[in-house]
Amino acid sequence: MxxxxxxxxxxxxxxxxxxxxxxxxxxxxxxxxxxxxxxxxxxxxxxxxxxxxxxxxxxxxxxxxxxxxxxxxxxxxxxxxxxxxxxxxxxxxxxxxxxxxxxxxxxxxxxxxxxxxxxxxxxNIGLVQELGKVLFTDYVLPFEISSVLFLSAMVGAVVIGKKN
Amino acid sequence: MPVNYYIFLSVALFCIGIAGVLTRRNAIVIFMCIELMLNAVNILLVAFSKMHHLAGLAADAGSRAGSEGQMFVFFIMVVAAAEVTVGLAIIVMMYRNIHSVDINFLNRLKH
Structure with a gap:
């Protein structure tokens, strides 16, 4: 199967x-x-x-x-x-x-x-419970940095797409 | 399933993506082929994560080995989403200026 x-x-x-x-x-x-x-x-x-x-x-x-x-x-x-x-x-x-x-x-x-x-x-490492535990303990710094990345990508998209 | 089936699947997907980037001229299709390559790597990471997890379970029943691979896939998706927003903004800007998304028009960047 x-x-x-x-x-x-x-x-x-x-x-x-x-x-x-x-x-x-x-x-x-x-x-x-x-x-x-x-x-x-x-x-x-x-x-x-x-x-x-x-x-x-x-x-x-x-x-x-x-x-x-x-x-x-x-x-x-x-x-x-x-x-x-x-x-x-x-x-x-x-x-x-x-x-x-x-x-x-x-x-x-x-x-x-x-x-x-x-x-x-x-x-069961694929479940959201286990992954969330890992994400918010061992990988909390990369997680926060990725939020900064998203913010800069958003600002970048607006700045590039703006009509000058 | 043996792990090498997944390895060959992801290698084939990656090579299709590379061939697409090299042969197509439409900038948006090239972008989609880059997404294809990112997903090939994601499949490989998940497969090795599962393999590592099964090896960890054999040694210790409560082991959480292998969740690092899935974390990497998660962060790859984050970076891909950020990349797509900026890339599509650049493509829209390019279309506004030269009224085409053909990448051969971009060779004026050389001069």
Whole structure:
């Protein structure tokens, strides 16, 4: 059962990622990316990271993707008018990505940890109770610093987007 | 599932993201491919967190080993959200000035 679910989610993830790259229309890319995020959330649930799965859905699929969609529709770019790039340049990009895949797979296929199993539902570090305890004791300084980061990002977005 | 399946899934997702960044010209699609790469790393971190946690449980039943990996994923999401706001503001500004999001128009930054 878990195996079937894993392969289903993996197929969804990789197909959605490929369609993000190959769609001509940016709105279709956004919708495929939302599908990828849902599949990744499924993977998180299968790895017992329930809190991250929900945060992934809320933050990525809910907030960031709506922001993307908003910008695309604001700029009225939902037409597939991307000018054609040089064909050789495109092929060079695809070959570069494929070679990186080849090198990484060749380097990682004989690792020592490859038979370590991840199945099983034991452990509860993925629950919000445990993660909150860790976040507000050991990681409270990075948490506060990230709030400063958010504030500066907000100020930066307003300053950049302001009409002068 | 063995951990190397998750490693290969995340490697494949990362390489699709890289190929997308290299082949597409629309700045927004390039941004989405960067999100794809961030999520590939997140999957890898969660998988290793689970692996580490299972090893910790074998040694000690009440262990909380492995929650660091999930904390990292949490902070990566925070940074990604901040990055997207600034990046989309830059793209909107660029569209307002040159009426296009084609990155080839940006090579005037060289001069």
């Amino acid at each position: 878990a195996e079937i679910l894993f392969w289903l989610l993996t197929a969804l993830t990789l197909m959605g990622a490929l369609m993000v790259v190959f769609s001509k229309n940016p709105v279709h890319s956004v919708l495929w990316l939302i599908l990828v995020f849902f599949a990744i959330s499924g993977h998180y649930i299968m790895m017992n990271a329930q809190f991250l799965a929900i945060v992934n859905l809320i933050v990525y699929a809910g907030a960031i993707m709506v922001l993307f969609l908003f910008v695309i529709m604001l700029m009225n770019m939902n037409s597939d008018t991307e000018p054609q790039k040089n064909k050789w340049l495109k092929m060079a990009g695809a070959i570069a990505g494929g070679s990186l895949l080849l090198v990484l797979v060749a380097a990682l296929k004989d690792t020592d940890i490859k038979t370590r199993s991840l199945s099983g539902a034991e452990g």
